[in-house]
Amino acid sequence: MEFDLSAAIWRKGLTDEKAFIAALAERLSQALPGKVRVEKKKKLFSKDGYVSLIEVVFEDEHFIIQFHPQHGVTAEKAKVVREVRLKSDRVELDEWLSALxxxxxxxxxxxxxxRSSLERFLLN
Known part of the structure; x- marks a missing residue:
């Protein structure tokens, strides 16, 4: 299975980070049910919200990406053992997408x- 999350492909056609994060959250949530945690925030008195955090959890690797309207996107990889975070590294988006x-x-x-479910969701 070939699964490409390169920033160039994902950002093509997406004009803002808010849309990029929302699309990524949707795609990952559908492809990896139970492994993806998504947090959304809303502005006070507004119906419109945005995805503020995506966390993809594997056995000992966690991939976290955060979005804040004023500060943009930050990406982080974490090493977790028995629910204890041993190490956390902030990385560039390209590196985060490649590692994920x-x-x-x-x-x-x-x-x-x-596998067939992942292929269907991620490659279409």
């Missing part, structure tokens, strides 16, 4: 029963 893509590939290989 590789982790998803490995997960799909280990869990062949969900």
């Amino acid at each position: 893509s590789a982790e998803i590939e490995g997960y799909a290989e280990k869990h062949r029963d969900i």
Whole structure:
């Protein structure tokens, strides 16, 4: 299965980070049910909200991306053992997307029963 989350592909056609994060959250949530946590925020007295955080949780690797309207996107990889965060590194978006893509590939290989589901959601 080829799963490409390169920033160039994801950002193509997306004019703002808010839309990028919302699209990424939707895609990951559909493809990896139970592994993705999404937080949304709303402005006071507004119906419009935005995705403020996406966390993709694998056994010992967590991938976190945050969006704040004034500060943009920050990406982070964390090493977690027994629910204790041992190490956390802030990384560039391209690196984060590449590492997440590789982790998803490995997960799909280990869990062949969900592979066709991942392919259907992520490659279409």
